[in-house]
Amino acid sequence: MSTADSPIAAGRGLCSCHVCQLVSRSTGTSRGQYCPRCGARLHLRRPGSVQRCWALVIASYILYIPANTLVMMETGSLISYRKDTIVSGVVHLWRTGSWMIAVIVFVASVAIPLLKLFSLTLLLISVQRKSTWHPQQRTRLYRLVEAVGRWSMLDIYVVTLLAALVQLGSLAIVKAGPAAIAFGAVVVLTMLATMEFDPRLIWDPLQKEEFHD
Amino acid sequence: MTEPSDKQEIQDLPEAVSEPKRRFSIQLVWIIPIVAAIIGLSIAAKAWVDRGETITISFKTGEGLEAGKTKLKYKDVMIGEVKSIAISDDRTHVVVTAEVTKDAKGLMVKDTRFWVVRARISGGNVSGLTTLLGGSYIGVEAGTSKELSDSFIGLESPPAVSMDVPGRQFVLHTDDVGSLYTGSPVFFHRIQVGQVISTDLDRDGKAVTVRVFIKSPYDRFVTTSTYFWQASGVDLTVTPGGVKLNTESMLAVLLGGISFEESASGAVAAPADTAYTLYGTRDEALKNSAASEKFILEFRESVRGLAVGAPVDLRGVTVGEVTNINVVLDPNRKDFSVPVEIQLYPEHLQTQFRKDSGGKMPLPGTAEAHKLLDDLVAHGFRAQIKSGSLLTGQLYVALDFAPDARAGRINWNSSPPRFPTVPGSMEKLQKNLIEIVQRIEKLPLEKLAGDAGQTMRSLDDTLKSADRLLQNMDKSLVPEAKSVLTETKTTLEDVRKTLTEARTTLGGASGVLSADAPVQVDLRDTMREVSRAARSLRVLGDYLEQHPESLIRGKKEGK
Numbered sequence: 001m002s003t004a005d006s007p008i009a010a011g012r013g014l015c016s017c018h019v020c021q022l023v024s025r026s027t028g029t030s031r032g033q034y035c036p037r038c039g040a041r042l043h044l045r046r047p048g049s050v051q052r053c054w055a056l057v058i059a060s061y062i063l064y065i066p067a068n069t070l071v072m073m074e075t076g077s078l079i080s081y082r083k084d085t086i087v088s089g090v091v092h093l094w095r096t097g098s099w100m101i102a103v104i105v106f107v108a109s110v111a112i113p114l115l116k117l118f119s120l121t122l123l124l125i126s127v128q129r130k131s132t133w134h135p136q137q138r139t140r141l142y143r144l145v146e147a148v149g150r151w152s153m154l155d156i157y158v159v160t161l162l163a164a165l166v167q168l169g170s171l172a173i174v175k176a177g178p179a180a181i182a183f184g185a186v187v188v189l190t191m192l193a194t195m196e197f198d199p200r201l202i203w204d205p206l207q208k209e210e211f212h213d
Numbered sequence: 214m215t216e217p218s219d220k221q222e223i224q225d226l227p228e229a230v231s232e233p234k235r236r237f238s239i240q241l242v243w244i245i246p247i248v249a250a251i252i253g254l255s256i257a258a259k260a261w262v263d264r265g266e267t268i269t270i271s272f273k274t275g276e277g278l279e280a281g282k283t284k285l286k287y288k289d290v291m292i293g294e295v296k297s298i299a300i301s302d303d304r305t306h307v308v309v310t311a312e313v314t315k316d317a318k319g320l321m322v323k324d325t326r327f328w329v330v331r332a333r334i335s336g337g338n339v340s341g342l343t344t345l346l347g348g349s350y351i352g353v354e355a356g357t358s359k360e361l362s363d364s365f366i367g368l369e370s371p372p373a374v375s376m377d378v379p380g381r382q383f384v385l386h387t388d389d390v391g392s393l394y395t396g397s398p399v400f401f402h403r404i405q406v407g408q409v410i411s412t413d414l415d416r417d418g419k420a421v422t423v424r425v426f427i428k429s430p431y432d433r434f435v436t437t438s439t440y441f442w443q444a445s446g447v448d449l450t451v452t453p454g455g456v457k458l459n460t461e462s463m464l465a466v467l468l469g470g471i472s473f474e475e476s477a478s479g480a481v482a483a484p485a486d487t488a489y490t491l492y493g494t495r496d497e498a499l500k501n502s503a504a505s506e507k508f509i510l511e512f513r514e515s516v517r518g519l520a521v522g523a524p525v526d527l528r529g530v531t532v533g534e535v536t537n538i539n540v541v542l543d544p545n546r547k548d549f550s551v552p553v554e555i556q557l558y559p560e561h562l563q564t565q566f567r568k569d570s571g572g573k574m575p576l577p578g579t580a581e582a583h584k585l586l587d588d589l590v591a592h593g594f595r596a597q598i599k600s601g602s603l604l605t606g607q608l609y610v611a612l613d614f615a616p617d618a619r620a621g622r623i624n625w626n627s628s629p630p631r632f633p634t635v636p637g638s639m640e641k642l643q644k645n646l647i648e649i650v651q652r653i654e655k656l657p658l659e660k661l662a663g664d665a666g667q668t669m670r671s672l673d674d675t676l677k678s679a680d681r682l683l684q685n686m687d688k689s690l691v692p693e694a695k696s697v698l699t700e701t702k703t704t705l706e707d708v709r710k711t712l713t714e715a716r717t718t719l720g721g722a723s724g725v726l727s728a729d730a731p732v733q734v735d736l737r738d739t740m741r742e743v744s745r746a747a748r749s750l751r752v753l754g755d756y757l758e759q760h761p762e763s764l765i766r767g768k769k770e771g772k
């Protein structure tokens with residue numbers, strides 16, 4: 001049942017409580033188990049991890065489209081009135097010479113969410129296919145996705161701050177567009193998806209065994 | 214760590230509490246992507262439903278237009294945006310492709326008008342100031358057609374009159390457009406009731422056609438007898454009546470404009486697009502308005518001082534003017550006559566004739582009007598030439614009743630009708646002067662002179678006899694008078710002497726009595742001395758009373 005070189009708790013019928021960290025023996029049944037100390041649910045692996053992760057990732061993909069096509073920010077002043085999507089904002093910044101800012105906005109708002117989604121998709125597919133391909137690299141990728149998570153809210157921060165600060169009646173006005181909601185949802189959903197993903201699944205194929213909750 | 218101990222430890226671990234297996238159900242988490250999909254799809258559906266229509270508008274220039282930025286505005290509400298600007302194939306204009314929102318699709322009909330709104334100052338108002346900051350935009354005015362269209366030709370300037378303003382258009386023809394241009398105001402009683410829509414040169418290049426728009430409800434004041442004139446100028450006329458300055462409103466003076474007036478009441482409202490002549494001034498319009506009638510006046514006197522344009526006057530009211538003066542030989546009389554052509558403006562006569570006609574003045578040219586004039590002429594209504602100003606010698610034609618006029622009537626058969634005249638005041642004056650001269654000539658001046666000579670002679674005789682008489686008187690009367698006078702003189706001298714003496718006596722008396730006479734002065738001095746002595750005595754008495762010892766010892770020093 002177990003391999004000496006890679007002893008894992010699940011291989012020995014043990015699971016630890018997520019809440020009080022008490023290690024207990026699994027009853028071996030496929031029914032739900034509870035921690036004898038704190039009463040929290042016990043699983044060998046996070047239940048439905050892949051499925052939930054997929055759901056959230058797909059939702060993110062769907063919302064990523066309106067986030068990039070709808071208006072992110074409406075800025076009105078005496079002189080001009082513009083509605084910017086993320087990309088048009090980047091283009092505008094690039095054209096007006098703010099190359100650095102354009103790059104930052106592009107990376108933070110377009111590239112990173114997309115890369116996060118791709119990474120999660122890659123992880124999910126590899127886990128489902130029980131791939132043994134570079135588990136270490138994939139774990140690193142997961143950690144990176146998890147770490148980057150909240151920092152891709154840059155656009156939302158800027159827009160909400162501006163919208164809150166710049167309200168000068170007819171002189172100047174900044175409004176958040178519907179894309180902000182979609183974009184925020186994408187970021188939150190990817191973060192949730194990352195949380196749902198159980199990185200232990202990356203290593204499970206190496207055990208040639210299957211563990212369920 | 215060895216396996217048995219491991220196992221032991223594991224055995225020591227508490228066992229998880231198990232729960233009866235639940236029936237597998239689909240993960241609730243799938244709601245999230247479903248919701249996301251619904252949201253995404255609804256957005257896409259909305260975008261699909263709301264998708265606008267792409268239209269093309271061609272303009273002469275692309276000034277102020279910017280792809281992706283310039284908006285289309287209908288009543289200042291954004292209804293679309295310019296997507297791209299391209300040069301037309303023949304390179305004569307620019308083609309603007311714009312996307313119009315779904316709501317405004319219905320506005321894109323065949324006669325919808327587009328123009329570029331820029332800041333402009335015209336017609337007394339400043340418009341499009343916001344475009345200075347916000348950039349130009351394309352103004353849209355919805356058409357009335359039912360036929361949808363997607364390609365349009367843009368106007369170069371904003372339409373002067375919005376289509377949805379009720380009113381009517383009229384056409385004016387003029388030789389000189391003056392200071393009129395699109396947007397110039399049209400006044401009625403100096404109230405702005407409309408504006409000029411367009412000023413176009415006629416095809417033959419000889420005149421200008423001006424289209425004006427009169428707003429409802431003022432358009433009903435434009436009738437078949439309305440006349441229009443340019444209200445642009447300042448009309449300064451110097452007449453014997455003084456200096457007359459005629460202006461329209463300041464706006465019209467500054468910017469030009471058109472005024473109109475009705476010439477005859479009761480005329481029916483004119484249909485839209487009725488053509489009128491646009492006159493330069495109100496007077497000109499009055500003169501040329503349709504309601505006028507021409508007459509020929511035949512004078513036999515000199516008309517020196519009567520000029521074309523001289524007024525025809527009815528008791529001080531100008532009712533017409535002289536339009537032509539000729540000289541023709543009258544072969545029957547072997548004399549020259551001067552036919553003067555005049556034009557009467559019945560609208561001016563109207564008030565004059567109202568009493569006579571017992572109501573409204575009949576329209577000129579009608580049988581009623583002819584009958585009325587015939588009646589008037591039968592009562593002695595005549596034309597004559599009168600002097601307007603003795604200084605300048607200007608003449609005018611006066612219409613009035615001449616009680617002693619010979620019978621006459623209007624000859625309606627000639628063209629224009631011949632109106633009977635009476636000799637003018639100048640001729641009368643000349644006649645009178647001649648009569649006076651003739652009378653003076655008739656006086657027996659020579660005889661009178663002879664009589665005067667005789668009178669003079671007898672006067673001389675009389676004077677001589679008077680002289681003689683005086684001489685006689687001198688001889689007989691003077692000596693006696695002389696003696697009487699001498700005596701009188703002597704007496705008078707005596708009287709004078711007596712008087713002189715009396716005066717001397719009185720002078721002495723007055724010398725004694727006068728304040729500064731020596732006697733008086735002496736007397737006053739004496740009296741003063743006496744009073745001083747009395748005072749000394751009193752002082753002495755008082756002293757002695759208090760110091761009787763002083764009689765013996767004498768007066769003490771220092772007391």
